[in-house]
Amino acid sequence: MSPEMIVIYKSSTGFTKRYAEMIAEEMECTAVDFRAVTADMLSGYDLAVFGSRAHAGRIDGFRRAQKLLQKSGVDRMVLFVTGATPQTAVELTDTFWKQNLTEDELRSLPHFYMQSGLCYEKMSLTDRMMMKAALAVTKRKKEKTAFDREFERAAACSYDFSSRKYISPLISFLRSL
Secondary structure, three states, X not given: OOOXXXXXXXXXXXXXXXXXXXXXXXXXXXXXEHHHOOHHHHOOOOEEEEEEEEEOOEEOOHHHHHHHHHHHOOOEEEEEEEEOOOOOOHHHHHHHHHHHOOHHHHHHOOEEEEEOEEOOOOOOHHHHHHHHHXXXXXXXXXXXXXXXXXXXXXXXXXXXXXXXXXHHHHHHHHHHO
């Protein structure tokens, strides 16, 4: 058991929760839904692993989690983000990190990406409408990039590419601490 570490997740369709539970199992610690976390609850931990989804180009709940962790006195944070972008699309994920983290955070905040999928059945109406609109815009393009064609194919229906192998870099990092 690792009492100095906690895994906190913000999950909408279940992918991030599943990854958080895998990480907690590997690290023998607790995984807790972000909605249930308080600063008092976190005050006994040295390290918090925060996981959330990539949503509309942003890390859902990240800045609120940072504030909560600072308030609680947690010394260190590790970040993981789940999303539908393929694990192999390193250039896209690098751009995503640069858009969401400051230069200092890019250097000092350990961050990991884990491919998951899409689950239209569990998405909010707003999220389903956003996906439908993005898909419609892509379909109307006259000249499509390889990414556009892949997006059309991937966004057509629900799928799950999440895998325990995607947590390996994060687990290795945590075990090295």
